[in-house]
Amino acid sequence: MAKIFNTQTKIGVLGGGQLGRMLHQSAINLNLDLRMMDPAANAPCASLIKRFTVGDLENYDDVYNFGRECDLLTIEIEKVNIEALKKLQSEGVKVFPQPEIIEIIQDKRVQKQFYQDNDIPTAPFVLTENLEELKQHKEKLPAVHKVGKGGYDGRGVQMIRSEADIEKGFDAPALLENLIPFKKELAVIVARNESGEIDAFPPVEMVFHPEHNLVEYLLSPAVISKEQKEKAIRVAKDVIEKLGMVGILAVEMFLTKDDEILVNEVAPRPHNSGHQSIEGNFTSQYDQHLRAILDLPLGNTDIKIASAMVNLLGEDGYTGEAQYEGMQEIMRINGVHVHLYGKATTKPFRKMGHITITDPNLESLRIKIHQVKEMIKVKA
Amino acid sequence: MAKIFNTQTKIGVLGGGQLGRMLHQSAINLNLDLRMMDPAANAPCASLIKRFTVGDLENYDDVYNFGRECDLLTIEIEKVNIEALKKLQSEGVKVFPQPEIIEIIQDKRVQKQFYQDNDIPTAPFVLTENLEELKQHKEKLPAVHKVGKGGYDGRGVQMIRSEADIEKGFDAPALLENLIPFKKELAVIVARNESGEIDAFPPVEMVFHPEHNLVEYLLSPAVISKEQKEKAIRVAKDVIEKLGMVGILAVEMFLTKDDEILVNEVAPRPHNSGHQSIEGNFTSQYDQHLRAILDLPLGNTDIKIASAMVNLLGEDGYTGEAQYEGMQEIMRINGVHVHLYGKATTKPFRKMGHITITDPNLESLRIKIHQVKEMIKVKA
Structure with missing residues (x-):
């Protein structure tokens, strides 16, 4: 490899939380130029990163405008606007992980489907569109109900032990997964x-x-x-x-x-x-x-x-x-x-x-x- | 110890070079608030530290004004204004290492004298005030001539192998140290x-x-x-x-x-x-x-x-x-x-x-x- 190591790459990070802090500590060793965007003006990275932008990670314009100034974009949270990332990618900005992959992972239903389609071992599941559909899968209980989009850090996951718990389920696109001992x-x-x-x-x-x-x-x-x-x-x-x-x-x-x-x-x-x-x-x-x-x-x-x-x-x-x-x-x-x-x-x-x-x-x-x-x- | 750990202490660092960068990386782990002063606007820490001040580390006013905003001062280079540090210390700012100690170390002659006075083993030496005096110690050659103040990173140290080298010595307060095998x-x-x-x-x-x-x-x-x-x-x-x-x-x-x-x-x-x-x-x-x-x-x-x-x-x-x-x-x-x-x-x-x-x-x-x-x- 005859590459010259370049510390001038403008690297943008979507999210400025604790993961961003530790990423920044590593980046200092290679003298990398990280810039970050986070919705919170007092995010964990706000006091550390000189090029820190306050912006909505799920908003197209905010992500696009931030990304336009970068050579390479990465994430420290996966709830980000995918369309903006795809647009930036089409314009030559490198986006890693790639937007299509973040998109698969953002929706637990799509993620599970990907495992099934690609012979990756995972717990058996069925998709449910609403509470009504959940009720039709009583034979699978006890099971775990997981909302497709927007769950985070334990939210969006509900144990359904028996019929009595069904009302705790999600009245939104979700999946019902076998409980794995x-x-x-x-x-x-x-x-x-x-x-x-x-x-x-x-x-x-x-x-x-x-x-x-x-x-x-x-x-x-x-x-x-x-x-x-x-x-x-x-x-x-x-x-x-x-x-x-x-x-x-x-x-x-x-x-x-x-x-x-x-x-x-x-x-x-x-x-x-x-x-x-x-x-x-x-x-x-x-x-x-x-x-x-x-x-x-x-x-x-x-x-x-x-x-x-x-x-x-x-x-x-x-x-x-x-x-x-x-x-x-x-x-x-x-x-x-x-x-x-x-x-x-x-x-x-x-x-x-x-x-x-x-x-x-x-x-x-x-x-x-x-x-x-x-x-x-x-x-x- | 019933102390509450406080991450709000305002810590000032005199010097913003590579040592400051690595100190900053450690400080992030404890969420400590480091501010730095360095004479170079493009010092290694300049792009990393939000509260970065350009100032002369050997100038009384620059050091004093920087230190006044701090609860605790430390250094990453020892060529700093001692009088300002002493003044700050007298006003309640903690200065570690203490100014009196930096002062001893700044001057290699005083440093050597300290070892001698305190039974700390060190190579034998004599003090020389100028080149004229150096010439009176031919019997000690080969020896090492070290300037008292201002030497750094190999500068201010001269090997005097024989009489012919004496002109390479320092025409300033220095010390002549036995060459130790x-x-x-x-x-x-x-x-x-x-x-x-x-x-x-x-x-x-x-x-x-x-x-x-x-x-x-x-x-x-x-x-x-x-x-x-x-x-x-x-x-x-x-x-x-x-x-x-x-x-x-x-x-x-x-x-x-x-x-x-x-x-x-x-x-x-x-x-x-x-x-x-x-x-x-x-x-x-x-x-x-x-x-x-x-x-x-x-x-x-x-x-x-x-x-x-x-x-x-x-x-x-x-x-x-x-x-x-x-x-x-x-x-x-x-x-x-x-x-x-x-x-x-x-x-x-x-x-x-x-x-x-x-x-x-x-x-x-x-x-x-x-x-x-x-x-x-x-x-x-």
């Missing part, structure tokens, strides 16, 4: 650059609280067999290859009781399940995303050290200016890495930051995770 | 927070080219015995404790043929010899500096993975807009981490960036170092 929930971040090179990070595992049935923390690497690991990576590579996507793709998966891997859903951008790669892997997901969209060689995804990631959520019952209780105490623990997202106000369960803990010993890592979760509280 | 040149970065907690990073080693007698790369950890390592750390801790300094201090040392540790010189700030800590250690020197000046608990300095650091210098014979040849090639090598400093123009031997290489295997690490040095060139 799974052993583990895994995620694999996979990257593909413009030249077609593909590489995946080792799978990570969402560890659930034994009683509350909520994700407690993320563990890297996932504690699974070599065969399970290889299968998970194979599936993730298959998804990005069949999509033909450029950039990074977070593939969330279920490892079923029968050791099958089923794709749950994907995100075509840096993802919550890859934060620990900053400290835990040779290349971070943010580095890898930049390498992929700039058509640089992909970086080594190997794990440097085992790690866990705990989301730092606003404490229930507190709304207002964020105060971090217990910060000094957790910073005394070896291997604790604090990432605050620069959000001035906290509210219940708002993602205010995350804590990565690195430790080569899994037992002491687990002890530290519980210490950190006990000690740190975001209050107001 | 050393086995290795080491550096230890040591931190002290306001509460007096002290911790040191494992020693690193400057590896010299076997023929050219120039530093070729930095190796972490240094390949020395446990006793040598402990001695180096003991000396570094002794220096920071006797200075009573808050912040991080890079202590450059000689390991003599007789296994003595002699302090060469120190820098009271993040330093070139600590760059590899970003990827190689649990805590980076930048994280540690912030922890120290904010009186947070010091982080774990252990090595996560062995690493080497190669400075990326402007190629001899090229001046102008920087072009990075071989970037794609080095990015294919596992464990290569590129840090560009955002300098638009290159000139011969200008520090344009650095490359850290992480690899648990020392042999393959050395091979990669040589590959990287061969492949990457900064031209114009």
Whole structure:
């Protein structure tokens, strides 16, 4: 490759939240010129990025006008105006991930259909157009009802355990998915650059609280067999290859009781399940995303050290200016890495930051995770 | 400790070069509000820091006016106006490292005297006021002549091998230091927070080219015995404790043929010899500096993975807009981490960036170092 490395490419990022912050930290290493647009004037990146534009990511004109000034556009959230991106692409702006792929992923119904059409293992499902149609699928219950468009961070997903729950379903285009009894929930971040090179990070595992049935923390690497690991990576590579996507793709998966891997859903951008790669892997997901969209060689995804990631959520019952209780105490623990997202106000369960803990010993890592979760509280 | 962690402290940094860039990357993790002053409007941090002031770091008014808006001041270069810092300190602004300590370090003669007065091992020396005085110390030759004030990055240091070289000496207050036959040149970065907690990073080693007698790369950890390592750390801790300094201090040392540790010189700030800590250690020197000046608990300095650091210098014979040849090639090598400093123009031997290489295997690490040095060139 006789290419000259060019740090002058004008890279636009749609979205200026916490993922944008960490992408920016990586971009500084390559002296890349990131500009960002976000609807919130006080978004996490607003104070960091000199060329920060306030604009509506779903508005054609806002996205088009922002993108016109860029050589390359990427996203840190997938709720963006696709038509503007297609127009920009037709005018020579590189858009990675490609608009057609964001469009597939934006609608969970289309996404599921894509898996089915492309022999990508996923839970069986039926499409429902409204509540009336949902009622005709009583035989599938218990099942999960997912709205096609607009769901985000747990919203737009409803467990329908029995007939009595049907009224909680969505009276809008949605899908009803079989409830999968799974052993583990895994995620694999996979990257593909413009030249077609593909590489995946080792799978990570969402560890659930034994009683509350909520994700407690993320563990890297996932504690699974070599065969399970290889299968998970194979599936993730298959998804990005069949999509033909450029950039990074977070593939969330279920490892079923029968050791099958089923794709749950994907995100075509840096993802919550890859934060620990900053400290835990040779290349971070943010580095890898930049390498992929700039058509640089992909970086080594190997794990440097085992790690866990705990989301730092606003404490229930507190709304207002964020105060971090217990910060000094957790910073005394070896291997604790604090990432605050620069959000001035906290509210219940708002993602205010995350804590990565690195430790080569899994037992002491687990002890530290519980210490950190006990000690740190975001209050107001 | 019942302290509330406060991200609102207004932190001013004197200097906005490459060290400031990496300090800024660390500061983002704690959502700290850094503002910077540098004489160059196109300094490496100028495009990154929203509150960036152009000002003369050695001018009283510029430093004072910048510092007045801050709660806490720190430095990324030690050539700063001390009187303004003392005034600010007297008015309640925290200044770390403390002005009195920067003052000692600014003048190599005072620095050496401090070592002598405090039983810190250092090479024997005599003070010279001018060239005339230098001529009276012929019996000490070969020796090294170092100017007291204003030397930087190799300037202000002159080898005086024999009488014939005396005219190359400094006709200004300087010191003449015995030439020490050393086995290795080491550096230890040591931190002290306001509460007096002290911790040191494992020693690193400057590896010299076997023929050219120039530093070729930095190796972490240094390949020395446990006793040598402990001695180096003991000396570094002794220096920071006797200075009573808050912040991080890079202590450059000689390991003599007789296994003595002699302090060469120190820098009271993040330093070139600590760059590899970003990827190689649990805590980076930048994280540690912030922890120290904010009186947070010091982080774990252990090595996560062995690493080497190669400075990326402007190629001899090229001046102008920087072009990075071989970037794609080095990015294919596992464990290569590129840090560009955002300098638009290159000139011969200008520090344009650095490359850290992480690899648990020392042999393959050395091979990669040589590959990287061969492949990457900064031209114009």
